[in-house]
Amino acid sequence: MSAQDLAFYYLSFAMILSGLFTVFSRNPVHAVLSLLVLIVHQAFMLYLLGSEFLSAIQIIVYAGAVVVLFLFVVYLINLQKEARFRVFVRRFSLGLIFFILFGFLFVKYFVLIFSMSTGLRTLLPIDPTSSQALKMMARYLFTEYLFQFELIGVILLVVVFGTVFLLRKVKEERVG
């Protein structure tokens, strides 16, 4: 087993473990922290796969911004009472349905990915390990996929406006 294999197995194991901790942790801050560990390991996995850019972006966007905001929310709302709940969802049948549904999807795509794993790399428009990957990616993003790229930006902007609008309404109701 080469060092790269070893690193891969370590990263996968740590990611699964921290994912489980995220789901099962009683303490909300610990859950968010496990999520952070998961994201950092994911970034290293991307680095190992040869995509330096994606791994840096993964840390900047998810670890640096999204999870910090999660932590903010967890700080500012008091979750003392909820932390003492033994279970959050009592419906066992509901859990079973979702488990089967997601399990089915998971198995389906797992099989799909494995069946074409040898040719997966050739499907990509660019080789992520090459030194020109960043330039090529930017070219694709700003020429061929420009519309989709801008669309995502507009959607995010709408989300921000929507949040501000909703909060304003709540505030005005409280004042009036």
Added chain:
Amino acid sequence: MSDIIAQIPYPLLVFIVAFILLNLTLLHVAYLTYAERKIIARMQQRLGPNRVGPRGLLQPIADVLKLLQKEDIIPNNVDKSVFKIAPLISLVCAGTGVSLIPLWEKFVLSNLNVGLLFILALSSLSAYGVILSGWASNSRYALLGGLRSSAQVISYEIAMSLALLSVVLMAGSFNLQDIVKAQVASPFKVYLIPQVVAFFVFMVCALAETNRVPFDLPEAETELVAGYFVEYSGIRFALFYLAEYFGMVVMSALAVTCFLGGYAGPFEVPGLPFIWFLLKLYVLLFFYIWVRATLPRYRYDQLMGLGWKVLIPLALANLFVTAFLKLYL
């Protein structure tokens, strides 16, 4: 000599070089605290540390020894694991950036294609040390300090990234080594002259990112006692302190690399390849200390206003002009 180096296996070599680099940086950090105390003392017409060793030169070592001997107090109702890990997160994220800085034409520990992005990523991760210590301490002062700091770091990071992006645009690369080479090849030899606005924005944001005066609101001692590390003592407290000074060194080194031409100088000094880099670094570090001795602290709303209403528009306008000139000149 080169024969011996060639025989060492590569991973071990990297480890040795990293170890040496880390220790040299630690030495710089230790004597930066000494320099700060001495220089501020001079500016305030005091003597500063002068008891331990000649001219107080052994003061940093005495400080570290003292802090190591202190009792490691962990308050009763803290979240123990988070409380213990927070200073380490701070220190690691602040210190790792050194490995990405090209210190010399032939010496950079890890020459990443996206080195600049990695330094930004590390600086955004270093906010966790502050936030987590603030929460885990289970103290109001610490929580307020942590909240303030995270808001501050997130806001100023945007302006800092925008300022650095105009440098990336000019150099055409995220690789720090390539940025230095592009600077040397450019007509002014440094990016300080064409990118003076970006340099200004970067330096202000670097002050805010490292929680230094005049943006030291997270630890404002007159209102929050000491902010997020109020419950820490002994060596854990020292780790936070170290992280702050590591942050200063990394930010200054990044400014040297991106704006002041890195290791390049007006002429080669035989036998001293790092001399120009270190000289520029010391000038910027002196600037940090000078600012601390000169400026009063900002109010919190002023700080946020400066970040969002002045620095971000300024950096955006600068980026726009840079892109325009790059396209049509």
